[in-house]
Amino acid sequence: MSNGVVASVHLHPVISGNPFLTANELILVAGKGIKGNGxxxxxxNGSRRQVSLIGREQLSEHAKALACSIFSPGAARSNIETEGxxxxxxxxxxxxIGEAELYLYAPRTPCRKMNAIVNGLRDQMADGNQGVMAxxxxxxxxxxxxxxxxxx
Numbered sequence: 001m002s003n004g005v006v007a008s009v010h011l012h013p014v015i016s017g018n019p020f021l022t023a024n025e026l027i028l029v030a031g032k033g034i035k036g037n038g039x040x041x042x043x044x045n046g047s048r049r050q051v052s053l054i055g056r057e058q059l060s061e062h063a064k065a066l067a068c069s070i071f072s073p074g075a076a077r078s079n080i081e082t083e084g085x086x087x088x089x090x091x092x093x094x095x096x097i098g099e100a101e102l103y104l105y106a107p108r109t110p111c112r113k114m115n116a117i118v119n120g121l122r123d124q125m126a127d128g129n130q131g132v133m134a135x136x137x138x139x140x141x142x143x144x145x146x147x148x149x150x151x152x
Contacts, residue, residue: 004085004148006097007056008073012038020074026051026142028100033136034079052108053087054078054131078108078131085148087132094151099140101151104132 010020011034027035033050059071059081073081080097090104108131138151 002085003150004055004082006080006142006144006146006148007083008081008144009142010074010077010079010081011036012079014038020077020079022074024143026079026100028102028136028139028142030136030139037079048105048135049133050136051080051102051134052078052131053080053082053102053104053134054108055082055085055087057083058131076131080142082148090150091132094137095134095148096151097148098142098146099138100136100142101138101140102134103137104134106133107131108133 009023009026011023011026013019013021016038028051029035033047054076059076087104088107091106093104095102095104110126110130
């Protein structure tokens with residue numbers, strides 16, 4: 001498993017369905033999620049679905065397969081976009097990203113909103129091609145450019 005880097009970070013919008021908002025940083029709180037994510041709608045709601053991650057390389061493959069232009073940062077509705085890491089291989093592992101630690105526990109389930117981005121994207125995001133979901137195990141700040149490494 002190779003280490004990666006944070007390529008971009010994004011927050012859920014206040015109004016469900018609106019585009020994700022590009023952020024300068026994510027402030028993660030253990031057991032709760034991302035502070036300011038959807039103005040509380042997605043924060044501390046008792047769900048394990050606290051942070052979503054997807055690889056830019058995966059998004060590039062989807063764009064090529066669907067013969068569309070590359071997806072702009074945040075378009076695929078993920079909190080953290082990564083580079084240089086196969087996130088599916090990290091399921092069941094604790095990752096250190098910036099000051100925070102995340103437990104990557106399952107593949108992300110692509111929603112119907114993926115086909116609104118480009119028809120067929122939801123089907124492309126199957127069988128290990130969709131990114132992962134994580135829960136926050138150690139609070140901290142994540143910045144663009146932060147390394148993604150296995151937590152000890």
